[in-house]
Amino acid sequence: MPTERFTFPGHSGDKLAARLDLPDGPHLATAVFAHCFTCGKDITAARRIAARLSGMGIAVLRFDFTGLGHSGGEFENTTFSSNIADLEAAAEALSKRGMAPSLLIGHSLGGAAVLSAGQRIEGIRAIATIGAPFHPGHVTANFRSDIDRIQTDGVAEVNLGGRPFRIGRDFVQDVETHDLEDGIGALRAALLVLHGPLDAIVGIDNAAQIFAAARHPKSFVTLDDADHLLSRAEDAEYVAEVIAAWAGRYLDLRPPAPPPGVPEGIVRVTEADATGFLQDIQGGPHHHILADEPITYGGTNRGLSPYGLLSAGLGACTSMTIRMYARRKGWPLDGVSVEVVHNKSHAQDAATGSQERVDRFTRTVHLTGALSDDQRQRLLEIADKCPVHRTMENASVIETALAPADPA
Structure with a gap:
């Protein structure tokens, strides 16, 4: 996916740093991602969700709130209300670019922020929260022992996740008094609540309260044993899959019809786990x-192997070709299934560097229905006419180019 550096003025005029993940194909919708308290735009969950949504044609803006990451301003001068204002500023910047957002996604305190901002930003049709607190003041539990010092001194340095942050009195007072309940009930957008029952940072009861306060359409998805930060790759991947599937129900993601004769489109393969081979x-x-x-x-067996995918393409094309022929002839074909066996392992090929290019695909076709012997034999012959079969039998030309390096 193309990723573009993006900056815009935040609530106080400071420049906020963002990444705008753009679709490879047509741009069908835009989303804004709000990160968790003291996190940043480049956390694993944000990157994975952005990658999946951009594949659906949804551009995703993920940015650092004022005073965090690469954004300007002082964190000690921010409040929960200023986070909401930063979200509104992000939506305004996208609107000026002709990319007004229709989807908001928020993680943890960012989830509480999108619930509040979603009431104010025009055009929002869907909102997804991940591990969000029902009361924004819940976040002060992370530095409860420092609150008296913050209240007395006006600002104090606290340790959060092994990193120092200066938090001001205004933040504590603002977040403690902010109430989301009425606003959640007034949302004019579909709501998806994702939360882990074993979340040790923000308890699952928060999800129940958010869900109860919202009007339909609303959905809840449990994240099972995922931790609050979705630190495991498979958990972040699951959240990305769920949001991508759910959002398509509420956003108009119908791509424009391609001109006659153009290819079907781009198939994008992205490494999902750098420690294994998941794609x-x-x-x-x-x-x-x-x-x-x-x-x-060395894999995790969560998907077909590359040769398995190749076999699947051959089997699917064979079945479709047989069905089209029988339908055209009006023959009584009730069902088709195709078994394909490949006699080599992709992993072994890659490891040995073998120059052997002869592959054997054994294809068994099952036909059901009141077909005559001649009809069954003719359909078996038609199997060899499927386009993928012909492609695999013929020589192909594969051209490979290196894409420009992504911006740092």
Whole structure:
């Protein structure tokens, strides 16, 4: 996905740093991602969600709130209300660019912020929260032992996750008095609440309160044993998949019709786990699958192997071709299934560097229905006419180019 550096003025005029993840194909909608308390735009969850949504044609703006990450301003001068104002400023900046957002996504305190900002930003049709607190003041539990010092001195340095942050009295007072309940009930957007029952930072009861306060359409999805920060790759991946599927129900993601004769589109394959071989495959705005290797070859077995995908393409094309022919002939074909076996392992090929290019695909076609022997034999012959079969039999030209390096 193309990623563009993006800056815009925050609530106090300071420049806020953002990344705008753009679709490879048509731009169908825009989302804004709000990160958790003292986190940043580049956390794993934000990157994975942005990658998945951009594959659906949804551009995603993820930015650092005032005083955090690469954004300007002093964190000690910010409040929960200023975070909301930063979100409104992000939406305004996108609108000026002709990319007004229709989806808001918030993680933890960022989830509380999008629930509040969603009432004020025009055009928001869907809001997703991840591990969000029902009361924004919940965040002060992270530095409860320092609150008296903050109240007395006006500002104090606290340790959060091993990093020092200066928090001001205004932040504490603002976050403690902010009430979301009425605003959640007044939302004019679909709501998705994602929360882990074992979340040790923001308890699952918060999700129940948010869900109860909201009007329909609303959905709740449990994150099982995921931690609050979605630190495991598979948890962040799951959240990305759920939001991507759910958002498509409420946003108009129908791409414009391509000109006659153009290819089907880009299939983008992105590494999903750098410690193994899991790959995220996105085909256009609606189709997503995973590829992987078996556990015995260092993978996690969460998807078909590359040769498995190749076999699947052959089997699917064979079945479709047989069905089209039988339908055209009016023959009584009730069902088709195709079994494909490949006699080599991709992982073994990659490890040995073998120059052997002869592959054997054994294809078994199952036909059901009151077909004559001649009809069954003719349909078996038609199997060899499927386009993928012909492509695999013929020589192909594969051209490879290196894309420009992503901005740091």
